[in-house]
Amino acid sequence: MATTMTDFDVEAERIFRAEIQQFLVEHPVDLFPTMHGDLGYGFGAWSTPFLRAAGKQGWIGLLWPAELGGSDLPPRALWTLLSELAYGRAPAEALFYSLAVGQCIVNYGSPELQQQLLPPLLAGEITFAEALSEPDAGSDLFSLRTSAREQGNSFIIQGQKMWTSNGATADYAMIVARTSLQQPGHRGISTFIVDLRDLRVERRPLLDANGEPSFSEIFFNDLEVPASWLLGQREGAIAQVLDALAWDRFWARSTKAPFLRRELEDLCMVSRSPLPSGEVLWDHEWVRLAVAEMATDIEVCDALCEETLPLYDSGRDTSAAFAAVKVFSDELGQRFYQLALEVLGLRAELPADAHSSFTDRVWLYAMAAHGVRIAGGTPEMQQSTMATRGLGLKASA
Ligand SMILES: Cc1cc2nc3c(=O)[nH]c(=O)nc-3n(C[C@H](O)[C@H](O)[C@H](O)COP(=O)(O)OP(=O)(O)OC[C@H]3O[C@@H](n4cnc5c(N)ncnc54)[C@H](O)[C@@H]3O)c2cc1C
Numbered sequence: 001m002a003t004t005m006t007d008f009d010v011e012a013e014r015i016f017r018a019e020i021q022q023f024l025v026e027h028p029v030d031l032f033p034t035m036h037g038d039l040g041y042g043f044g045a046w047s048t049p050f051l052r053a054a055g056k057q058g059w060i061g062l063l064w065p066a067e068l069g070g071s072d073l074p075p076r077a078l079w080t081l082l083s084e085l086a087y088g089r090a091p092a093e094a095l096f097y098s099l100a101v102g103q104c105i106v107n108y109g110s111p112e113l114q115q116q117l118l119p120p121l122l123a124g125e126i127t128f129a130e131a132l133s134e135p136d137a138g139s140d141l142f143s144l145r146t147s148a149r150e151q152g153n154s155f156i157i158q159g160q161k162m163w164t165s166n167g168a169t170a171d172y173a174m175i176v177a178r179t180s181l182q183q184p185g186h187r188g189i190s191t192f193i194v195d196l197r198d199l200r201v202e203r204r205p206l207l208d209a210n211g212e213p214s215f216s217e218i219f220f221n222d223l224e225v226p227a228s229w230l231l232g233q234r235e236g237a238i239a240q241v242l243d244a245l246a247w248d249r250f251w252a253r254s255t256k257a258p259f260l261r262r263e264l265e266d267l268c269m270v271s272r273s274p275l276p277s278g279e280v281l282w283d284h285e286w287v288r289l290a291v292a293e294m295a296t297d298i299e300v301c302d303a304l305c306e307e308t309l310p311l312y313d314s315g316r317d318t319s320a321a322f323a324a325v326k327v328f329s330d331e332l333g334q335r336f337y338q339l340a341l342e343v344l345g346l347r348a349e350l351p352a353d354a355h356s357s358f359t360d361r362v363w364l365y366a367m368a369a370h371g372v373r374i375a376g377g378t379p380e381m382q383q384s385t386m387a388t389r390g391l392g393l394k395a396s397a
Contacts, residue, residue, distance in 0.1 A: 008073050008074050008076050008077045012077075013076065013077075013080050016077065016080050016081070017080055017084055020080070020081060020084040020085065020088070021084060021088070023053075023057060024084075024085075024088040024090065027053060029044075029050075029088060029089050029090050029091060032047045032049050032050040032053070032090075032091050033047060033049055034046060034047045034091050035047065035048065035169050036166075036169070036212050036213060036214055037210075037212055037364070038089075038091070038093075038361075039208075039210070039212065039214055039364075039365070039368040039371070039372065040259075040333060040337070040361075040364070040365030040368045040369060040372065041093070041252060041255070041256075041259075041333075041372055041375075042086050042252075042253070042255030042256040042258070042259035042260070042329075042333075043082070043085070043086060043092045043093050043095075043096045043252065043255045043259075044085070044086075044089060044090050044091040044092045044093055045091040045093060046091065046093040046094050046166055046169060047091035047092075047093075047094060048094055048124075048127060050090060050091045050092060050094070050095065051094040051095050051098065051124040051127065052123070052124040052125065053124070054092070054095050054124050055122060055123040055124025055125065056123075056124070058071065059081055059095070060095065060098055060099065060102065060121065060122050060123075060124060061102070061118075061122045062077045062078050062081065063075060063077070063078055063103070063313075064102070064103075064106045065106070068106055068114060068118055069118055069119065069122045070106070070122075075309055075310075075312045075313055076309065078099075078251070079254065079306075079309055082251065082254055082255050083254070083255065083257075083258040084258075085255070086255035086256075086258040086259040086262075087258040087259065087261060087262050088262075089259070089262060093166070094127050094166070094170075095124075096251070096252060097127065097128045097129060097130065097165075097166065097170065098121055098124070098126075098127065098128055099247075099251070100128075100130065100244060100247040100248070100251070100252075101128040101129075101130065101172070101173075101174045101193070101244075102118070102121050102122075102128070103243065103247065104174060104191070104231055104240050104243055104244060105117060105118060105121070105193065105231070106118070107232075107240075107243065108191070108231040108232035108239065108240055109193075109231060110228040110229075110230070112226075112228040113193060113228055113229050113231075117172070117193070126171045126172060127166070127169065127170045127171050127172070128170050128171070128172050128173065128174065129164050129165060129166045129167050129169075129170035129172075129173040129174075129196070130164070130165070130173065130174050130244055130248075131161035131164040131167060131173040131174070131175045131194075131218055132144075132161070132174075132175070132176055132241065132244070133161065133162050133163050133164070134146060134159070134160060134161055134162050135160060135162045138162075138163075138378075139377070139378060139380075139381050141176070141241065142185045142186040142189060143185075144159075144176060144177070144178065144189065145159055145178065146158065146159025146160065146161065146175065146176075146177040146178065146220065147159055147177055147178050147179075147181075148177035148178065148179045148190060148192060148225070149179075150179070150227075151224075153226065153227050154224045154225060154226055154227055155177075155179070155190075155192065155224075155225045155227060155230065156222050156223070156224055156225075157175070157177055157192070157194065157220040157222070157223040157224075157225055158220055158221070158222055158223075159177065159219075159220055160217060160218065160219050160220070161173075161175065161217065161218040161220075162217055162218075163206070163215045163375075164215055164216055164217075164218050165214060165215045165375065166214070166215070167196070167203055167205075167215060167216035167217075167218050168203045168204075168205040168213060168216040170196055171195070171196060171197055172193055172194065172195055172196060173193070173194055173196050173218070174191060174192070174193055174231070174240070174244065175191070175192050175193075175194055175220075176189050176190070176191050176192075176237045176240075176241060177189065177190060177192060178190075179234055179235055180235055183235060186237060186238045186241075187235060188235055189235065189237040189238075190230055190231075190233075190234050190235055190236070190237050191230070191231040191232060191236075191237045191240040191241070192225050192229050192230055192231065193225075193229045193231065194220070194223060194225050194229070195225075196218070198223055200220065200221045200222055200223040200224070201218060201219070201220060201221075201223055202218070202219040202221065203216050203217070203218050203219075204216055204217045204218075204219075208368070208371060209367045209368070209370070209371065210364050210367050210368055242319075245322075245376065245377065246312075246318055246319075246322050248326075248375070248376035248377075249322040249323060249325060249326040249376055249377065249382075250305075250308065250312060250318070250322040250325055250326075251312075252376065253305070253325050253326050253329040253330065254305040254309075254325070254329075256301060256305075256329035256330075256332060256333055257298050257299070257301040257302035257305060257329070257332075258302070260294075260298045260301075260332065260333065260336050261298050261302075263336065263340075263361075264291070264294060264295055264298060264336070266358045267291065267339075267340050267343065267358070268282070268291060270343075270344065270358055270359070271287055271291070271343055281343060287343055290339055290342075290343070291339075291343075294335070294336060294339055297332055297335070298332065298336075300328075301328055301329055301332050304324070304325060304328055305325055305329070308321050308322070308324075308325055317389060319385050319389045319390075320385055320386045320389040320390025320391075321390070323377075323382035323383075323385040323386050323389075323390070324382075324386055324390070326376060326377065326382050327379050327382045327383065327386075330369070330372050330373040330379070331373070331379070333365070333369045333372060334366075334369040334370070334372075334373065337362055337365045337366035337369055338366065340362040340366070341362060341363070341366055344359055344362060
């Protein structure tokens with residue numbers, strides 16, 4: 001980052017916003033090659049060239065300590081970056097995963113692991129996935145069966161992961177595996193970084209409802225991992241899992257409002273263009289009312305995320321607040337594309353035109369929005385967290 005900021009005040013934020021906007025003007029987002037498409041989360045498509053460009057800008061380690069190569073800035077700096085990239089439709093999905101897993105390496109990595117992976121990570125030269133879920137361990141993650149057996153100065157990983165986003169594309173993954181059969185649930189589980197390019201890792205891409213190979217199955221066939229690639233305490237995976245999920249639920253959803261704000265501009269533009277018959281969709285009162293309601297909800301979503309931002313890094317329990325952010329933003333995404341489909345349904349008679357890319361996107365994102373709600377934890381599980389951790393209600397037996 002060209003700007004130097006020790007204290008990220010209003011003026012520093014203004015300068016940083018201008019810097020990001022200028023970058024996006026000088027580097028049009030459509031020119032970055034992508035490995036698979038944008039699924040409408042808000043953080044764009046997977047692009048390693050964009051990740052490298054972000055590395056050159058110094059955008060990857062904004063919150064990390066200077067001694068580890070970061071910029072030591074407060075969370076507001078990351079908020080600023082992510083909202084500008086989302087509004088600019090930057091292909092930042094790989095950046096998201098580097099930030100999420102990178103934060104765990106910063107917080108819990110051994111000095112050896114940090115020395116090996118942080119420099120290329122900060123340069124945007126390596127990519128990451130989070131391989132937590134298994135065929136019979138999703139909501140109930142801690143029933144997982146992948147094992148990590150200690151052998152000398154290594155661990156041997158055996159088992160299968162499921163639904164790993166970008167699992168076929170990423171270089172490395174953060175995984176959780178059982179290191180103790182004696183201790184039940186999360187008490188027997190540890191977290192590791194693994195190299196997915198190893199020959200003892202088999203990756204099978206899975207097609208999602210849109211036909212995109214956005215996630216995959218991963219098989220570990222006695223993969224040897226150095227003991228120094230264990231994150232945090234052995235059998236202490238709960239700390240990294242909570243951090244990773246907090247990231248998914250807060251930061252990955254904080255992009256939804258700026259992303260949808262931009263989508264709403266396109267929806268309005270399409271609605272205002274006359275149909276061949278001369279009819280203008282915008283002239284329908286229901287369209288204007290529904291768009292106004294959606295515009296309000298997008299701002300409510302942004303305000304909810306902004307209100308929640310100070311909780312990040314506060315040391316307080318964030319689970320209920322981040323669950324609320326996730327449920328609200330995911331449902332908003334689903335409602336937005338539902339509305340767009342209703343509005344565009346009226347213009348089905350039109351041939352492909354200058355706006356056809358928006359109409360294509362709407363179908364894609366409307367389909368993907370169902371999966372977005374499940375990724376990172378289902379709405380039922382989030383509601384349960386809000387009830388128990390947020391409202392103090394007792395979980396039913
Ligand atoms: C698009 C997408 C991307 C994903 N990316 C990743 C990834 O990168 N890495 C990764 O590790 N995983 C990923 N996942 C997996 C995701 O985390 C799981 O799908 C999710 O946690 C749900 O687990 P499950 O599929 O096993 O469903 P289950 O846990 O079997 O749930 C099935 C249904 O039962 C309900 N249910 C389950 N338990 C309860 C309960 N106690 N109370 C109330 N209702 C309950 C659920 O809400 C759901 O409706 C992804 C999933 C999707 C759809």
